[in-house]
Structure formats: C-alpha cells, structure tokens
Amino acid sequence: MSVLARSVGNAFRNKVRTAAVVAVLAVAIGLALAMLVANQAVAAKVQELNSTVGTVLTVNPAGGQGFEGGGEPLTAEQAATAAAVPNVSSVVGTSSLRLRNATEAAAQTAAGQTGPGGGGPGGPGGSSAATLTTSLTAAVDAGTLGGRNQAATGTTTTQPVRSLPITATGIGAEMDSTGKALTITEGTGLGDYSAASTGALLGTTLAQKNGLSVGSTFTINGQTYIVAGLFDSGTAFGNNALYVTLPAAQALAGLPDELSTMIVKVNSMENVQSAKTALETALGTDKADVTQGQSLETAVSSLGSVKNISFIAFVAALGTAGLIILLIMVMLVRERRREIGVLKAIGAPNRTIGLQFVLEALVLVAMGSAVGAAIASFASGGIASALISTNTTTTTAATTAGRGAAMAGAAGGPGMPGGAGFPGGPGGPLGGASQLLTSVTASASPGVIAAGIAAVFGVAIIGALVPALLTARIRPIEVLRGE
Numbered sequence: 001m002s003v004l005a006r007s008v009g010n011a012f013r014n015k016v017r018t019a020a021v022v023a024v025l026a027v028a029i030g031l032a033l034a035m036l037v038a039n040q041a042v043a044a045k046v047q048e049l050n051s052t053v054g055t056v057l058t059v060n061p062a063g064g065q066g067f068e069g070g071g072e073p074l075t076a077e078q079a080a081t082a083a084a085v086p087n088v089s090s091v092v093g094t095s096s097l098r099l100r101n102a103t104e105a106a107a108q109t110a111a112g113q114t115g116p117g118g119g120g121p122g123g124p125g126g127s128s129a130a131t132l133t134t135s136l137t138a139a140v141d142a143g144t145l146g147g148r149n150q151a152a153t154g155t156t157t158t159q160p161v162r163s164l165p166i167t168a169t170g171i172g173a174e175m176d177s178t179g180k181a182l183t184i185t186e187g188t189g190l191g192d193y194s195a196a197s198t199g200a201l202l203g204t205t206l207a208q209k210n211g212l213s214v215g216s217t218f219t220i221n222g223q224t225y226i227v228a229g230l231f232d233s234g235t236a237f238g239n240n241a242l243y244v245t246l247p248a249a250q251a252l253a254g255l256p257d258e259l260s261t262m263i264v265k266v267n268s269m270e271n272v273q274s275a276k277t278a279l280e281t282a283l284g285t286d287k288a289d290v291t292q293g294q295s296l297e298t299a300v301s302s303l304g305s306v307k308n309i310s311f312i313a314f315v316a317a318l319g320t321a322g323l324i325i326l327l328i329m330v331m332l333v334r335e336r337r338r339e340i341g342v343l344k345a346i347g348a349p350n351r352t353i354g355l356q357f358v359l360e361a362l363v364l365v366a367m368g369s370a371v372g373a374a375i376a377s378f379a380s381g382g383i384a385s386a387l388i389s390t391n392t393t394t395t396t397a398a399t400t401a402g403r404g405a406a407m408a409g410a411a412g413g414p415g416m417p418g419g420a421g422f423p424g425g426p427g428g429p430l431g432g433a434s435q436l437l438t439s440v441t442a443s444a445s446p447g448v449i450a451a452g453i454a455a456v457f458g459v460a461i462i463g464a465l466v467p468a469l470l471t472a473r474i475r476p477i478e479v480l481r482g483e
Helices: 003-011 015-052 076-083 102-110 143-150 204-209 246-253 269-283 294-335 337-345 350-408 433-437 446-473 476-482
Strands: 056-061 088-101 132-134 166-171 184-187 199-203 217-220 223-231 241-245 261-266 288-292
Touching: 003 350, 015 294, 015 350, 015 446, 056 269, 076 088, 076 261, 076 269, 088 102, 088 246, 102 132, 132 166, 132 217, 166 246, 199 204, 204 223, 241 246, 261 269, 269 288, 294 337, 294 350, 294 446, 337 350, 350 446
Parallel strands: 088 132, 166 241, 199 223
Antiparallel strands: 056 261, 056 288, 088 166, 088 261, 184 223, 199 241, 217 223
C-alpha cells in the first residue's frame, strides 16, 4: 500500500474523532480566512481613501466661508499659479451658484418679499454669484431647520414657507466639489468640461422630484439645459444639487474669470503637507486659505487599526490551527508507537514514516479548509462590519466633539452639519470620507481564499513535522520488547 493511501486511510480510522478534529479546524481556519478577507478589504479601502480624498487640498478665498465669510474671489491666474507648485498633479476650479424656483421667486417679488440669499453670495467657498432662478423645485423639504435658516435674523415674525435653494456647481472635471469622482448612475458625463455647454448632471432625488430623466430639459435664468446624466452622492443634501461645466456656470454668474474654490490634487500622500505649505506661500495667506481634510487622517487611522486587528486575529487563528494539528499528531504518534515500531522493524525508513503522518495531517487540514472557506465566505462581511463599527464609534464621537465649537458659531451658516462648510458634508474638506469609512465591502475572492489556505497548509506542515520527527526516536526493539 502506498504512503498516500495509508495516510488517507489512517485519517478516517476513527470517524468520530476525525469529524471532531475537522469541525474544530474548520472554525479556526474559517476565522483565519475571514480575518484575512477583512484585512484585504480594509487595505483596499485605505488605498482608495488615500488616492481619492487623501491627496486633495481645498483652496478658498482668504476669509471666505459661504454666507458668513468675505474676502476677494479666486481667479484663473491663481489657478495657474497653484498648478505650477511642485508635487501638484492637477488643479480644478469650481464656481458655485444658488438656484431658486422661478415661480416662487416671482411670487415673492410681487409680494414685496425677498428670498434668502437673494443677491448674496452663493457657494461654500464664498461664491461671487448672485442667486439665479430655475424651473427646478428643490428635492429637500425646508422643514423646521430650513424655516429657521431662512428666517430674518433677529426677527420673530412668522416667515412664509419657502422651498430650499438648489446648489449648482460649475466644475472643470468629472468630480464633485471635494475632488471625489462623481458616481454617475445613468447617462454620461458632460464631455468637454473646459467649454461652456448646455448639459447638466442632476442628483438622483432632484431629478426624481422634478420628473426628469436623461435627455429631459429644464431652465436656469431662462436658458435651457439638457440632463446629460444622473449622479448619486449618497446623501439627501448632496443629491439636491446639479453640476454644469465651469465656463457655463461662470457665464451664468456673469463672472468669467472668478472661481469659488480650487480643488488641488497632490501626487502622493507623502507630499501633501509640503504641497500645502508651498501653495500657501505661492498664493499668499492673505489671498487664499488652503485646507486639508484633517478628519480624513482620523478615518484612515481608524481603518488602519481595523487592519492591524484583523491581521493579528488572522495570525492568532492560524497559530491556533497549527497548535491543533500539533497536539492531534502528537497524540496519534503516541497511540501508534507499536505500529511505528513494526514498520521500522521491517525496514521502513524514518522519512517514509514521518511523511505518512504529515500527509495524514494535510488530509485533515484539507477537509477543515473546505468547511472553513464556506464559513469565511458567509462570515467575512459581518466580521469586517463589526470591527469597523467598533473602531469608528470612538472616532466619530471624538471628531464630532472637536467640531462642536465651530458648529455653535455658525448657526444657520454653511458650517452646520450637512452644509457646504462642514468637514463631513458635501462641500467640506473631508469630501464624504465619513461615508466611505463605513462602506467597506468584504468579499471572499478566490485569490484571497487561496492565499489563506496556502498559509494554513504551511502552518499545518510545520505543526505536523514536529510529531513526525518524534517517530525517529522510537526504537523498534523497545516497542516490541514492551509488547
């Protein structure tokens, strides 16, 4: 009988014990594989955050912060200066507008009322464009918060119910106002972002509210625009918005050379701080405020903790599987001392006997791995979510507490949660990283599972070699004399 056949037969010699060993190994291997999958998923998410949001700097006019700030607007000349700064890979300008429903605006004018922000600045970075009219109706109801924000400061007069304004952003690339790539769900992008066009990208809820789809039309200040595509930002506030090309927005505002903000992408995370300093020097701190999403560092740090925890758990589970194999094989060697002695007495070399035990261990590991892989495919997503939720609860609380003072001083302004100036909001420097943080998807890909099983087999071989080597110490004469 060959060594392999004898090893397989020995593995099933005691079926009850084999089933118990396979069950225990399956749990340990399944946990190890699930942790490896979670580790790979978190690593991919960290890389995504670093490459999309982590290398982005936001440049606002010095002192400009939505409706509460001031200062001088940014210009195309400053964008060219920023593009020449070392380690800067791209500079994208934006022009922010506020759109009011035309019918409502006309009714207010006839009644001698003025809408909020009428004639005022209209963007998160201190837009220089007045509020414009549109045929669109906002997809977000004003509610209690909207009513408070639109009430005249210092008055107690009951204000008429008005719809919220719609955020319109002119952009120079297919990204949102924070540098994150737009998630287009239907249709296409705007094509040539460097030229004025009549195409527009609408948030999904804004399009649904107005009964629009790809190819539909609407107006801004009497000019007809065509819906080129729909996007989903992931938030109700972000989806109550639309994007047009930068030249189109500047033409609507009547300010062709002005920018609300600049989105500056740096070539690597390592160069972000040096690029930030260089931008401040090149543009002048009295002309521009350069900000980085500090909350992103907390987000990445939290994900890094999850990655480390999952890797440690993977190693621990892998070590547990190896220890189980070691103890089982030591027990089997002790049970089969007589059998080993007989084999050695008839001339079987130590190498053949040791290989028999190693192969027997691998048979048990193979069965445990098959069941463990099935466990990992179902459990990896839940384990990753649990790890992330546990680690981000503290992160979120700390970040929120750190923002409390700024929020209290910006009541009704863009610094409020969900507003353009709020770090976690659509227009903040974090650029939606708070949402990306919780959107880690752990999928048990064949490559990751194969790598994990290979590691399990490696540990199993090491665990089985130790008891296999013990067979060399068994002397046939002592075993047979004892019998």
